[in-house]
Amino acid sequence: MVFPAVVLVSASLSRYSITGLHQGAVGVRNYARLLEQEALGTVAANTLVWVGLVVGVTLVLSLALAQLLNVDFPGRRLVRWALIVPWAASLIMTAKLFVWIYDYYFGVLNRLLVGLRVLSAPVDWLGDDATVMGAMIAVGVFVSLPFTTYVLLAGLQGIPGEVYEAARVDGASGWRTYRSVTLPLLRPALLVAAVLNLIYVFNSFPIVWTLNDRNPGFGHDTLITYMYKIAFKSALRDVGLAAALGVVNVLLTLAAVLVYLKAVRWREVEA
Amino acid sequence: MVIAEYSKDHTGPFWRGLAEQYTKSTGTKVDLQIVDWNTIDQQVSTMIQNNQPPDVLNLNAFASYAKDGLLYPAADVLSPKTREDFLESFARGGEYKGTLYGFPILSSARAFFYNTELLDRAGLPGAPRTWEGFVTAARKVTALGGGVIGYALPLGPEEAQAEWSIWMWNNGGDWKSGETWAINSDRNVQALAFLGDLANKHKVTQVNPGKTNRTDGAFQLFKDGKVGMVIGFSPLAKQLDAEGKVKYGVGPMPTNTGTAVTLGVEDYLMAFKKKGNQEAVKKFLDLYYQPENITRWITAEGFLPVTRSGLKQMSGDSKLKPYLDLLPNARLAPTTDPAWDKVKLDVQQSIGLAVQPGGNPKQVLDRLQQNATAAAR
Numbered sequence: 001m002v003f004p005a006v007v008l009v010s011a012s013l014s015r016y017s018i019t020g021l022h023q024g025a026v027g028v029r030n031y032a033r034l035l036e037q038e039a040l041g042t043v044a045a046n047t048l049v050w051v052g053l054v055v056g057v058t059l060v061l062s063l064a065l066a067q068l069l070n071v072d073f074p075g076r077r078l079v080r081w082a083l084i085v086p087w088a089a090s091l092i093m094t095a096k097l098f099v100w101i102y103d104y105y106f107g108v109l110n111r112l113l114v115g116l117r118v119l120s121a122p123v124d125w126l127g128d129d130a131t132v133m134g135a136m137i138a139v140g141v142f143v144s145l146p147f148t149t150y151v152l153l154a155g156l157q158g159i160p161g162e163v164y165e166a167a168r169v170d171g172a173s174g175w176r177t178y179r180s181v182t183l184p185l186l187r188p189a190l191l192v193a194a195v196l197n198l199i200y201v202f203n204s205f206p207i208v209w210t211l212n213d214r215n216p217g218f219g220h221d222t223l224i225t226y227m228y229k230i231a232f233k234s235a236l237r238d239v240g241l242a243a244a245l246g247v248v249n250v251l252l253t254l255a256a257v258l259v260y261l262k263a264v265r266w267r268e269v270e271a
Numbered sequence: 272m273v274i275a276e277y278s279k280d281h282t283g284p285f286w287r288g289l290a291e292q293y294t295k296s297t298g299t300k301v302d303l304q305i306v307d308w309n310t311i312d313q314q315v316s317t318m319i320q321n322n323q324p325p326d327v328l329n330l331n332a333f334a335s336y337a338k339d340g341l342l343y344p345a346a347d348v349l350s351p352k353t354r355e356d357f358l359e360s361f362a363r364g365g366e367y368k369g370t371l372y373g374f375p376i377l378s379s380a381r382a383f384f385y386n387t388e389l390l391d392r393a394g395l396p397g398a399p400r401t402w403e404g405f406v407t408a409a410r411k412v413t414a415l416g417g418g419v420i421g422y423a424l425p426l427g428p429e430e431a432q433a434e435w436s437i438w439m440w441n442n443g444g445d446w447k448s449g450e451t452w453a454i455n456s457d458r459n460v461q462a463l464a465f466l467g468d469l470a471n472k473h474k475v476t477q478v479n480p481g482k483t484n485r486t487d488g489a490f491q492l493f494k495d496g497k498v499g500m501v502i503g504f505s506p507l508a509k510q511l512d513a514e515g516k517v518k519y520g521v522g523p524m525p526t527n528t529g530t531a532v533t534l535g536v537e538d539y540l541m542a543f544k545k546k547g548n549q550e551a552v553k554k555f556l557d558l559y560y561q562p563e564n565i566t567r568w569i570t571a572e573g574f575l576p577v578t579r580s581g582l583k584q585m586s587g588d589s590k591l592k593p594y595l596d597l598l599p600n601a602r603l604a605p606t607t608d609p610a611w612d613k614v615k616l617d618v619q620q621s622i623g624l625a626v627q628p629g630g631n632p633k634q635v636l637d638r639l640q641q642n643a644t645a646a647a648r
Binding site (some may be wrong): 016017018019020021022104105106124126127128213214215216217229231232233234235236237239 | 312313315316317318319320335336339341426427428429431477478479481482483484488491492497609612613614616617619620621622623624642646
């Protein structure tokens with residue numbers, strides 16, 4: 001566990017030729033050069049939007065889905081099994097599938113929306129700068145729903161029935177019950193789901209990489225795909241610089257998690 | 272051994288067969304890896320970072336590896352007979368500082384493909400030869416309506432440098448002027464602005480050409496019969512013949528200077544210096560360069576020869592005649608310059624931005640020039 005981290009840090013402090021050959025140590029020069037990259041601002045902003053929206057939308061939709069699956073209805077088992085599929089399929093496969101669904105000329109989505117007269121003309125979902133981010137976030141939510149729903153479902157099933165009885169006796173409406181009884185009792189499950197999703201979505205590579213593959217430049221990259229491009233795909237071809245960004249990414253993830261945990265623990269102590 | 276995957280059907284079987292033949296005759300096992308073009312650069316970079324370079328590598332660039340002193344020169348691993356059989360221009364295309372490090376493995380030349388049915392329906396006498404004729408033709412074909420596209424322009428990251436270099440050369444521009452980079456010369460800015468106009472002013476291209484790749488974008492549309500004209504090469508012709516759906520013709524590029532120029536591409540085999548592998552590598556390379564082996568594979572993939580013996584064997588093939596004719600006027604990318612490896616990636620990643628609505632060709636080319644000169648230092 002420690003060795004890869006050590007190699008990453010030492011790589012960030014070294015210089016590499018464009019072939020990948022190690023050429024010696026250079027101190028913190030890579031970090032300085034990282035701050036000079038003009039694409040860094042856009043990429044950081046993209047990452048914020050990507051993580052924020054995917055995690056946020058996933059949590060909201062999963063709360064609803066978990067509620068639905070908590071109620072017994074005919075065919076529930078089938079729905080529960082079906083929900084696992086987006087999670088079980090490999091991310092690359094799912095992403096590639098969506099590349100074809102979103103395709104301007106050959107994609108099913110355009111065919112459907114134009115046929116149903118929802119759109120008057122096809123949209124280049126992955127090429128049009130206005131829609132790329134939304135398209136990627138939709139896929140991100142799609143693959144995050146299964147895991148999050150199941151975590152919240154487990155949380156729901158851990159709430160004792162007597163609590164609901166008591167709320168009903170007190171005359172609370174459905175929505176009031178949900179807000180004051182269910183949600184607070186779901187907090188541990190929400191916490192787990194949120195933190196794990198935060199880490200996972202921040203580090204997510206296959207979806208952004210595959211869906212953004214045909215687009216030149218760095219306009220829609222996140223910190224993770226940008227790091228990969230620095231190492232292998234851009235004019236920089238600089239392993240040392242990419243390693244420096246890698247270290248920054250790890251630190252950012254740790255920082256976000258710590259801040260979140262601190263805020264929640266503080267609130268729990270108060271309650 | 273790391274070989275690039277030229278096709279799903281032919282690359283694997285040929286090299287596996289060759290590896291078996293080699294093992295049978297020498298007893299040395301061959302660890303063969305076939306990697307697709309989208310990931311091969313990363314794979315090789317990772318191998319070198321880990322100090323585990325391949326013994327033999329097939330790639331479309333070699334000069335940066337030669338510059339780092341990682342390769343055997345031809346004299347160490349190729350027999351004199353093989354060395355003398357290489358076609359002159361291709362051998363020169365593999366030299367770094369005067370020594371042959373990148374051994375030509377195969378070549379291809381791009382040609383101008385056109386859908387004869389669509390051009391007929393648009394009332395055109397034949398394929399255009401000048402840029403003005405080209406724009407007229409593209410407009411007429413697009414005017415046919417029904418989703419038909421005049422010209423499919425792939426400037427997405429897959430191989431933008433190939434498409435771009437053809438248009439650049441046919442306007443009289445070039446990558447370099449003498450020994451210095453000249454990417455942002457006036458002629459080049461003019462050519463790139465021309466391509467931008469095709470997309471945004473005349474609207475004769477497919478949507479978002481700066482974000483379309485060759486294989487899953489432009490070629491796919493042409494194979495579906497939706498496109499009037501595209502720049503293609505012999506493997507595309509093979510696929511079209513196999514599918515039999517589209518009636519097409521092949522000819523020289525439309526030019527703005529009076530002489531049509533096309534892109535010749537040469538891929539390389541190279542041998543990495545590792546302790547004790549020189550003899551083994553030499554035997555393998557000799558096996559590949561036997562006329563019956565190399566020609567068999569090049570023909571199967573639909574590419575063009577790089578050796579004199581190969582050229583003689585393949586000149587009887589009528590299907591290849593258009594490309595073989597273009598070969599004398601084919602120019603190679605500046606692959607002998609180690610900075611090209613970076614420039615190539617830079618072009619792939621950024622040139623598409625210039626043809627977007629609101630794109631700025633001069634700015635894009637200026638940046639490319641800046642990065643190229645920095646890389647050269």
